[in-house]
Amino acid sequence: MIKNKKILVVGAGGFIGGHLVKRLLNDENFIIATDIKPKEYWFQDFEKTKNYYSMDMKEIDNCRKVTKNVDYVFNMACNMGGMGFIENNKAECMQSVLINTNLLIASKENKIKRYFFSSSACAYNKNKQQDVFIKGLKEKDAYPADPEDGYGWEKLFSERMCRHFMEDYGIEIRIARYHNIYGPFGTYDGGREKAPAALCRKIINAKKNNEDKIDVWGDGKQTRSFLYIDDCIEGTIRLFESDYSEPVNIGSDEQVSINQMIDIIENISKVKKLKRDYQLDKPKGVRGRSSNNDLVKEVLNWSYEIKLKDGLKKTFDWMSNEISKRGSNINRFTKS
Numbered sequence: 001m002i003k004n005k006k007i008l009v010v011g012a013g014g015f016i017g018g019h020l021v022k023r024l025l026n027d028e029n030f031i032i033a034t035d036i037k038p039k040e041y042w043f044q045d046f047e048k049t050k051n052y053y054s055m056d057m058k059e060i061d062n063c064r065k066v067t068k069n070v071d072y073v074f075n076m077a078c079n080m081g082g083m084g085f086i087e088n089n090k091a092e093c094m095q096s097v098l099i100n101t102n103l104l105i106a107s108k109e110n111k112i113k114r115y116f117f118s119s120s121a122c123a124y125n126k127n128k129q130q131d132v133f134i135k136g137l138k139e140k141d142a143y144p145a146d147p148e149d150g151y152g153w154e155k156l157f158s159e160r161m162c163r164h165f166m167e168d169y170g171i172e173i174r175i176a177r178y179h180n181i182y183g184p185f186g187t188y189d190g191g192r193e194k195a196p197a198a199l200c201r202k203i204i205n206a207k208k209n210n211e212d213k214i215d216v217w218g219d220g221k222q223t224r225s226f227l228y229i230d231d232c233i234e235g236t237i238r239l240f241e242s243d244y245s246e247p248v249n250i251g252s253d254e255q256v257s258i259n260q261m262i263d264i265i266e267n268i269s270k271v272k273k274l275k276r277d278y279q280l281d282k283p284k285g286v287r288g289r290s291s292n293n294d295l296v297k298e299v300l301n302w303s304y305e306i307k308l309k310d311g312l313k314k315t316f317d318w319m320s321n322e323i324s325k326r327g328s329n330i331n332r333f334t335k336s
């Protein structure tokens with residue numbers, strides 16, 4: 001267990017970053033937390049730490065300030081979202097390269113012991129994801145390089161930047177390739193939401209408004225695997241504590257089509273079967289994607305636990321509560 005360490009979490013106001021801070025605080029670490037969002041827009045709030053900074057970590061001076069006298073750095077920050085965001089904001093997504101680069105330089109200068117980079121399944125070669133059901137992606141499938149345009153190129157490049165800082169300067173590196181992480185406190189509206197949250201929201205609202213139809217992007221046959229946030233955090237901590245410095249999948253191998261995921265959410269919500277308006281002109285991304293977990297099992301002796309239907313139930317219940325409290329189209333700020 002990581003305990004009694006001074007840890008910088010960059011992107012602490014976001015979804016995964018917020019859950020990570022919560023876990024590290026519970027494990028009795030001293031946390032410095034930064035995010036570009038003003039504090040009132042952070043996804044979770046933590047009473048126990050006063051060391052929050054709202055700052056742009058693309059600026060190297062900010063990176064230098066907050067890496068002083070720190071043991072470990074977790075870089076959970078990037079400008080990101082689901083397909084609706086990353087397909088239409090490639091230049092924005094690629095600028096996150098400045099966060100990782102300047103944070104690595106500052107970490108090297110301030111002699112940080114270990115550095116974590118949150119990469120993505122979007123780093124994988126697109127050609128290996130053209131069929132509806134594919135074999136899970138193995139870590140080596142990122143090469144030859146042909147990742148998701150914009151966002152995926154930034155992730156792959158930044159992975160390599162980490163690797164070279166390790167080779168040339170000896171900074172210890174850990175890299176997770178996350179596969180569509182979902183759960184409570186995730187974005188569910190506003191344009192950055194990913195499919196699990198978007199489809200839960202659409203079904204909650206259809207039920208509330210007595211509608212019999214939802215919009216679905218694509219033909220619904222495209223596949224993904226989705227990992228619940230608690231498993232993501234457990235895998236992240238275990239990877240960080242391991243001695244493995246190459247990228248590792250943190251994902252699920254429960255591959256489902258978007259249609260199958262909608263079936264699961266409809267069951268949870270107890271609505272009658274809704275009509276599906278397939279929108280073929282909306283962002284679709286790759287045709288099929290899933291995680292191969294051989295390496296994570298070998299290196300960490302660990303596998304995720306939460307099945308999609310159980311994780312979606314927790315997410316659906318949380319979101320129903322949020323929507324009834326706050327409505328579905330406002331910025332959220334929730335105390336954890």
Ligand code: GDC
Pocket residue numbers: 080081082083084086120121122178179180181193194195196198199215216217218222224258282283284285286
């Ligand atoms: O957005 P996403 O979850 O991202 O979309 C998965 C699939 O669900 C897409 O084919 C999309 O067209 C379909 N879909 C159907 N309806 C909807 O209402 C909807 N909203 C959304 N968002 N999608 C819908 C993600 C990246 C992340 C991250 C992960 C890593 O790609 O966007 O930033 O890095 O990958 O796995 P997805 O899975 O393509």
